[in-house]
Amino acid sequence: MATSVIATMSWEFALPGAFAGGAVDAAGERACESPMDDEAFAAFYSRSARPLWAYLARCSSDPALAEDLMQESYVRFLCAAGAPSLFAEGEAAARLYLFRIATNLLRDHWRRPRAASIEEIPEEFFAVQSRAEQTDSQILLGPALRRMKPRERQLLWLAHAEGYSHREIAQVTGLAAASIRLLLFRARHKIAALLRNQNPPDRREA
Amino acid sequence: MRLSCPRENEVRGLVELGQWPAAADPELSAHVSTCRACGDLVLVSQAFQKARTQTLAAAKLPPPGILFWRAQLRRRNAAVERLTRPLLGAEIFALVAALVAASGFTGFEARHGIAWLTWLDHLGQTGGLHWNALLSTVTPDQSWTWMILLPAFAGLALLGGLAVYLASERQ
Numbered sequence A: 001m002a003t004s005v006i007a008t009m010s011w012e013f014a015l016p017g018a019f020a021g022g023a024v025d026a027a028g029e030r031a032c033e034s035p036m037d038d039e040a041f042a043a044f045y046s047r048s049a050r051p052l053w054a055y056l057a058r059c060s061s062d063p064a065l066a067e068d069l070m071q072e073s074y075v076r077f078l079c080a081a082g083a084p085s086l087f088a089e090g091e092a093a094a095r096l097y098l099f100r101i102a103t104n105l106l107r108d109h110w111r112r113p114r115a116a117s118i119e120e121i122p123e124e125f126f127a128v129q130s131r132a133e134q135t136d137s138q139i140l141l142g143p144a145l146r147r148m149k150p151r152e153r154q155l156l157w158l159a160h161a162e163g164y165s166h167r168e169i170a171q172v173t174g175l176a177a178a179s180i181r182l183l184l185f186r187a188r189h190k191i192a193a194l195l196r197n198q199n200p201p202d203r204r205e206a
Numbered sequence B: 001m002r003l004s005c006p007r008e009n010e011v012r013g014l015v016e017l018g019q020w021p022a023a024a025d026p027e028l029s030a031h032v033s034t035c036r037a038c039g040d041l042v043l044v045s046q047a048f049q050k051a052r053t054q055t056l057a058a059a060k061l062p063p064p065g066i067l068f069w070r071a072q073l074r075r076r077n078a079a080v081e082r083l084t085r086p087l088l089g090a091e092i093f094a095l096v097a098a099l100v101a102a103s104g105f106t107g108f109e110a111r112h113g114i115a116w117l118t119w120l121d122h123l124g125q126t127g128g129l130h131w132n133a134l135l136s137t138v139t140p141d142q143s144w145t146w147m148i149l150l151p152a153f154a155g156l157a158l159l160g161g162l163a164v165y166l167a168s169e170r171q
Helices: A002-014 A023-031 A038-060 A063-079 A091-111 A136-146 A150-161 A166-173 A177-198 A201-205 B008-016 B026-034 B036-058 B064-084 B086-111 B115-126 B131-136 B145-170
Strands: none
Touching: A038 A063, A038 A091, A038 A150, A038 B036, A038 B064, A063 A091, A063 B064, A091 A150, A091 A166, A136 A177, A136 B036, A150 A166, A150 A177, A150 B036, A166 A177, A177 B036, B008 B026, B008 B036, B026 B036, B064 B086, B086 B145
8 A cells, every 4th residue: 555655656756747637737736825815915016016116117217117127026026935924024024025126126137238227218207298297306306316326226215215224225225234324325415416406596495 | 524413313204204394393494404414314305205206106007916817827837847847857867778778789789790680681572571570580599689679679668658758748
């Protein structure tokens, strides 16, 4: 009995599906179990997708690329074995993990030789056709952001748009927590100078 | 220049809550107007928060069901790939075994005279494939050759069947 069981198991191992009645299908189904069910994912997605898209779009200056990377980030998040569980670690940890995936994808995109340099990409999407439609932030932040380095954009967006702490930014970007403070200070000082230069005092007061 | 100001957290809190400068006391407002670090913080934070609000509204998102389905498909493909990976070892083993068997058979035939060439000549003379023609090539003193040939043919047939199965399974 035991011998036959062992023999069957070894044949199943060697020839999956032939004797096991679809062992691969069953294993595939088991492997498809996500860290969250579709309803929990839909709720998490509705709360996190827009901030993630905004982060990617502003850092890449390319909304189409941002959409691609956002979708890939969610797929990788759902496939990752070590992704934080919504119930165990909480939504904040899950969101940080998601932003980290997106940051890595963005970095991989910039490292690809065929990709254009971030400095060469115009911020077309945020430059609205009619000047009358442009809001203050589009007029002011767009050109200033274009003059920042990709890493500075990421740090600034995470700190000042998402409100992440230095420790959380370190988790997302993979940089040392101790260096975030200095890098962020320099980036903030640089973009503040750019904003002041393109925003004369009389306009600021108005 | 100082990397940070002791009142930075106070200013940051008001800006993040959207209460700057309404909820700030005059003394803090006066400080911000003279402190470069706090001034930068207010300017940059307000610009980024406005930009965030406008960018969030501009997002066009695909339905979450598509992403969930794509993730399921990818996980399933990865699982199947993991399970079928050991079969590569079996394929390599089968190939090596077949090569060893074929080279052993060829070497044996080369050492003992290539008997099947005689059979081939005979086949050409008779003009057809007859089982007797095959048997006639095996002389009584060479009958033990079947002890090698039969397992070799059986092994090759088994390995061939396995190869065909694996090819069809992968497809």
